[in-house]
Amino acid sequence: MDIYRAHVLVCGGTGCSSSGSATLIERFNEQIAAHGLDKEVKVIRTGCFGLCEAGPVVIVYPDGTFYSHVKAEDVDEIVSEHLLKGRKVEHLVYVEHATHEQNAEKKLDDINFYKHQHRIALRNCGVIDPENIDEYLAMDGYKALEKALTTMTREEVIDEVLKSGLRGRGGGGFPTGLKWKFTYQSQADQKYVACNADEGDPGAFMDRSILEGDPHAIIEAMAIAGYAIGASQGYIYVRAEYPIAVKRLSIAIDQAREYGLLGENIFETGFNFDLNIRLGAGAFVCGEETALMHSIEGKRGEPTARPPFPAVKGLFEKPTMLNNVETYANVAQIILHGADWYAAMGTEKSKGTKVFALGGKINNTGLVEIEMGTPLRKIIYDIGGGCPNGKKFKAVQTGGPSGGCLPESLLDTPVDYDNLIAAGSMMGSGGMIVMDEDNCMVDIARFYLDFIVDESCGKCAPCRIGTKRMKEILDRIVEGKGEEGDIEKLEALAETIKATALCGLGNTAPNPVLSTLKFFRDEYEAHIYEKRCPAHHCRSLLQFKIDPAKCKGCTACARACPADAITGTVKQPHVIDVKKCLKCGSCMEKCRFGAISRE
Amino acid sequence: MSEMESKYAELRQIIEAHKDWPGALMPVLQGAQELFGCVPEDVQKIIAEGLGVTLAEVYGVATFYAQFSLQPKGEYVISVCLGTACYVKGSQAVLDKLSEELGIPVGTTTPDGKFTLQATRCLGACGLAPVMTVNSDVYGRMTPDQVHDVIVKYRPEA
Numbered sequence: 001m002d003i004y005r006a007h008v009l010v011c012g013g014t015g016c017s018s019s020g021s022a023t024l025i026e027r028f029n030e031q032i033a034a035h036g037l038d039k040e041v042k043v044i045r046t047g048c049f050g051l052c053e054a055g056p057v058v059i060v061y062p063d064g065t066f067y068s069h070v071k072a073e074d075v076d077e078i079v080s081e082h083l084l085k086g087r088k089v090e091h092l093v094y095v096e097h098a099t100h101e102q103n104a105e106k107k108l109d110d111i112n113f114y115k116h117q118h119r120i121a122l123r124n125c126g127v128i129d130p131e132n133i134d135e136y137l138a139m140d141g142y143k144a145l146e147k148a149l150t151t152m153t154r155e156e157v158i159d160e161v162l163k164s165g166l167r168g169r170g171g172g173g174f175p176t177g178l179k180w181k182f183t184y185q186s187q188a189d190q191k192y193v194a195c196n197a198d199e200g201d202p203g204a205f206m207d208r209s210i211l212e213g214d215p216h217a218i219i220e221a222m223a224i225a226g227y228a229i230g231a232s233q234g235y236i237y238v239r240a241e242y243p244i245a246v247k248r249l250s251i252a253i254d255q256a257r258e259y260g261l262l263g264e265n266i267f268e269t270g271f272n273f274d275l276n277i278r279l280g281a282g283a284f285v286c287g288e289e290t291a292l293m294h295s296i297e298g299k300r301g302e303p304t305a306r307p308p309f310p311a312v313k314g315l316f317e318k319p320t321m322l323n324n325v326e327t328y329a330n331v332a333q334i335i336l337h338g339a340d341w342y343a344a345m346g347t348e349k350s351k352g353t354k355v356f357a358l359g360g361k362i363n364n365t366g367l368v369e370i371e372m373g374t375p376l377r378k379i380i381y382d383i384g385g386g387c388p389n390g391k392k393f394k395a396v397q398t399g400g401p402s403g404g405c406l407p408e409s410l411l412d413t414p415v416d417y418d419n420l421i422a423a424g425s426m427m428g429s430g431g432m433i434v435m436d437e438d439n440c441m442v443d444i445a446r447f448y449l450d451f452i453v454d455e456s457c458g459k460c461a462p463c464r465i466g467t468k469r470m471k472e473i474l475d476r477i478v479e480g481k482g483e484e485g486d487i488e489k490l491e492a493l494a495e496t497i498k499a500t501a502l503c504g505l506g507n508t509a510p511n512p513v514l515s516t517l518k519f520f521r522d523e524y525e526a527h528i529y530e531k532r533c534p535a536h537h538c539r540s541l542l543q544f545k546i547d548p549a550k551c552k553g554c555t556a557c558a559r560a561c562p563a564d565a566i567t568g569t570v571k572q573p574h575v576i577d578v579k580k581c582l583k584c585g586s587c588m589e590k591c592r593f594g595a596i597s598r599e
Numbered sequence: 600m601s602e603m604e605s606k607y608a609e610l611r612q613i614i615e616a617h618k619d620w621p622g623a624l625m626p627v628l629q630g631a632q633e634l635f636g637c638v639p640e641d642v643q644k645i646i647a648e649g650l651g652v653t654l655a656e657v658y659g660v661a662t663f664y665a666q667f668s669l670q671p672k673g674e675y676v677i678s679v680c681l682g683t684a685c686y687v688k689g690s691q692a693v694l695d696k697l698s699e700e701l702g703i704p705v706g707t708t709t710p711d712g713k714f715t716l717q718a719t720r721c722l723g724a725c726g727l728a729p730v731m732t733v734n735s736d737v738y739g740r741m742t743p744d745q746v747h748d749v750i751v752k753y754r755p756e757a
Contacts, residue, residue: 015726018737052726202682205723240629240666241722278622279629282665284720298622299656300663316621359684359725366726397683433683447686451720457663 004042006083008032009059011126013048013212014205014244015366016055021045023072024056031079041083047213047248049126050367051113054094059126064107068094097363097385113364116383118345120353121169121206121329122369125213130248133255136216142261144332148224149269152335157228158184161331163339165351170196170287170324171399171428172504173350173417179321182311183229186319193225193234194315194322196292200239200284201400202451204431206355207325209367211238211245214329215252219275221331223262226273229321233274237292240279249277284401284455288503289322291457302459303503324429326355346372350416360397360433361387370415377411380434391436394535395519399428401448401455402508404515405441424515426508440537441520442527446474448512456506463506466497470513480540482528487517532599542583542598548573550595557587557596606634607645614649623650624660628667637671673708673715675753677701679731682721689742690729694718696743697731700750713754 010016010025028043049057054068058078065088067078074092081087088104095102096112108114119125128135136142148157162177183191195218199207211218222234238246253275256262264272278296285291286301293315295301314320330352334342343351350372356379359365363385370379376396380386387393395405404425406413413419417427435444449471458464470493473486494510501507517524526532533541546557546566551573558566558574565581568574576587576596588596613630617623627646631638638646638661647654661667679685679694694716698705701714708715724730727739731749738749 014722015724018724018727018730018739052724055726199723200720202686202721203684203725204721205725208723241719278625280664281625281629281667283663295625296622298624298626298660300659302663357684357725359728360687365684365728400683431683433687435687439687444687447681447683451681455720 002039002042004040005062006041007061008041008043008078008083009046009061009126010043011047011049011055011057012045012130012244013052013055013125013209014242015048015052016057017244019056020072021056024058024070024075027072027075028079031076032083035079035084037079037083044129045131046127047125047130048209048367050117050122050209050369051364052366053364054366057094059108063088065104066094066106066108066111067092112385113366113368113383116374116378117369118353118371119369120333121210121217121326121355122213122367123333124217125209125367128214130213130215131251133216133252133259136214140336141216141332142220144335145220145223145227145261146267148227148335149267149271154184154228154230157224157335160335160339161228164330164334164342165339165346165349166327166330166334166342167350167417168324169326169330169354169429171201171402171426173427176323176327179311179323180225180228182309183231183319183321186312188319190233190316190318191229191231192315192318192320193222193229193231194293194296194320195222195234195236195328196287196289196322196324197236197238197242197245198280198287198292199242199325199429200287200455201402201429201431203357203359203397203433204400204429205357206367206430208239208242208245210325210329210355211242211249215245215249216256217332218249218325218328219252219256219262221328222275223266223273224331224335225321225323225328227271229319231321232272233276235276235278235296235315237278237280237286237296240281246277246279253277283457284451285457285503285505288505290503292322293320300457302457303505305502326430347414347416347419349418354415354427354430356398356430356432358384358432358434361391361393361436361439362434363388372416373414375412375414376406379415379432380411384434387434387436391438393434394437394439395435395441395444397425397433397435397444397512398431399426399508399511400431401451402426402505402511403428403431404511405435405444405519406515407519424518426511438535438537440478440533440535441516441523442474442533443478443535443537445513445516446471446478449474449509452505452509456509460500460502460506462497462501463503463509466493466501467506467509469493470497470510474513477524477527478533478538478540480527480531480538482524484528486528487521487524491517536598539583543578544576544581544583544585544587544596544598546574546576547595547597550593552593552595554592556590556592560586560590562586609634610642610645611649614646618650624652624657628657628661632667635671637668639669670708671712674713675733676715676717677731677733678717678719678722680720680722680724680729681718682725682728684721684725685729688728690731692743693729693731693741693746696746697750700746714750 058067166176167173291301291303310320553571
């Protein structure tokens with residue numbers, strides 16, 4: 001093996017790739033060769049580093065220097081200064097958000113965004129080259145599979161997972177070990193292991209990053225699961241919208257087959273196991289387990305009533321064990337370090353860690369993995385750096401379209417499955433979207449309903465028709481046509497849908513409305529009774545006004561107005577005709593004197 | 600052989616390669632969508648015959664999933680992310696501006712077949728919100744003001 005004196009790690013996750021990290025890698029290789037350093041320095045494309053906000057990110061080891069927002073033209077300087085002469089390029093080093101500190105000596109673990117994190121599922125993301133199985137092997141890869149196959153019985157493997165307290169990371173939170181046990185107990189000539197990588201919650205990208213950054217961890221865990229429940233075949237159902245993840249997973253499966261870690265007689269134990277990828281085709285409902293399995297079968301992805309549960313009758317009518325990507329990402333570590341090690345982390349009923357995708361109105365957008373029990377406030381402020389531009393925090397949304405929005409007063413809630421449900425939201429798969437004072441909570445509820453109406457598979461009436469009626473009411477409210485009784489109608493519909501929809505997606509579809517009604521009822525009331533949007537977001541409810549004391553009569557607003565709604569003579573205060581006004585806000589943007597306000 | 604005939608021949612090869620797979624219909628439809636840019640009725644008929652399933656079943660699956668379209672899409676498919684992270688940062692305004700600039704409603708194609716405008720749910724690049732893509736080119740941190748410049752790249756005369 002070649003020994004290099006320095007390694008340049010460039011993030012190849014979807015976020016950084018979208019902002020040009022592939023060009024950076026090319027440029028690094030060119031420049032390194034041009035300086036004759038190609039035998040001394042190696043460039044590696046890793047998976048997601050997590051701090052997407054700072055992308056594209058580059059780390060130079062052994063120094064551990066963290067460069068952010070790197071552009072192609074910066075590469076020459078990093079090569080000629082840092083790699084050739086050993087002088088760190090101070091002005092490209094990551095700037096700490098809270099303190100504006102730019103310190104080239106700070107390692108990744110010293111940075112606020114990383115220092116409160118505990119990385120188990122993400123342990124290899126941003127560390128290894130996901131397209132090289134040798135790098136995974138060097139990080140104890142496939143050791144857990146070897147340990148399970150050669151030293152543990154199937155029952156012992158299941159016991160270990162059960163004792164660890166691991167719960168389904170897709171959102172449901174069902175104890176993983178129990179699922180394994182039930183499928184193990186089913187008698188059949190063929191069983192299947194499946195992986196749910198149809199990450200559909202808008203604003204969630206944990207699973208994608210794990211697949212992109214550490215695909216072998218999923219393959220290894222599925223093989224362990226196959227051994228435990230007695231399955232020789234596995235399926236990974238991935239969104240087609242994740243091309244990088246699909247590619248890296250395919251490469252990883254091929255490499256694992258080549259090394260004899262998939263296929264027949266693995267570790268010469270007589271255990272056979274192989275994996276296939278199936279692509280989703282853009283249907284949110286396929287994240288529901290029965291719908292997902294119908295989709296793998298080549299059918300419409302419509303859910304079916306349970307029981308029978310997949311552990312008894314699943315894919316192709318055979319017992320099937322379906323886990324989410326992040327759930328699998330914990331399995332090898334549990335087998336390797338033991339259930340007690342894992343169960344020592346977290347809260348009483350939620351063990352281990354959870355990955356969240358932090359997004360929306362937050363400074364440090366990205367992927368974070370925290371120990372269960374960490375308060376929301378710590379995630380949003382200490383790790384996420386709070387809301388940008390000095391705006392006031394309003395709510396945090398967790399659980400995607402099945403979850404809810406939590407206000408400031410609940411920010412000290414320690415994050416775990418049960419606490420979030422008690423607070424009026426849910427864990428969900430891990431999307432965590434922050435909203436500030438400019439976001440209208442009625443509009444956010446309407447946004448989620450719009451998503452559900454779009455994605456409802458249409459099989460059951462409560463979800464197909466009920467959510468549509470709810471959305472119509474919300475549409476009216478944000479357009480300023482809300483009526484007395486609308487809130488009560490929303491509540492009645494929500495309760496009926498919750499009680500009667502066929503699958504989990506329908507049952508939870510009203511949650512965004514219920515949680516915003518619970519915590520932000522005043523905003524609904526302001527829209528309905530006062531025809532006013534407190535966040536100044538809903539266009540139909542806005543009123544633009546010119547302050548005559550501030551207006552200099554420069555005519556900029558009148559020229560910008562597409563509806564000729566502004567009149568006035570030069571150097572005299574102008575006036576907006578509210579009947580003609582389209583509420584587009586162009587005048588406000590153009591005014592240099594701050595004379596135009598909206599209410 | 601005409602271009603269409605050679606595409607049909609390629610479709611038959613895709614069917615042949617997958618026909619013994621369990622759940623073959625999905626991968627075959629995905630192959631057809633990529634090959635033709637859509638799955639019109641004649642393509643569905645070939646798939647139904649090739650896999651030995653009814654046309655109703657093929658149609659049922661083809662119309663269920665957002666990835667399959669029955670009509671061809673434009674040369675450039677513009678997708679604006681309406682995932683939550685993009686939405687709270689104003690992607691709806693970007694989408695509205697595109698609709699206005701292209702003169703078409705969301706979900707349709709320009710009469711010259713150049714652009715299809717669609718809204719999509721979470722591209723997973725939330726760090727770059729609001730995000731839009733034109734085919735495989737990604738544009739992050741979009742504002743309505745930047746829309747015109749992006750379109751011009753693909754339609755210089757605009």
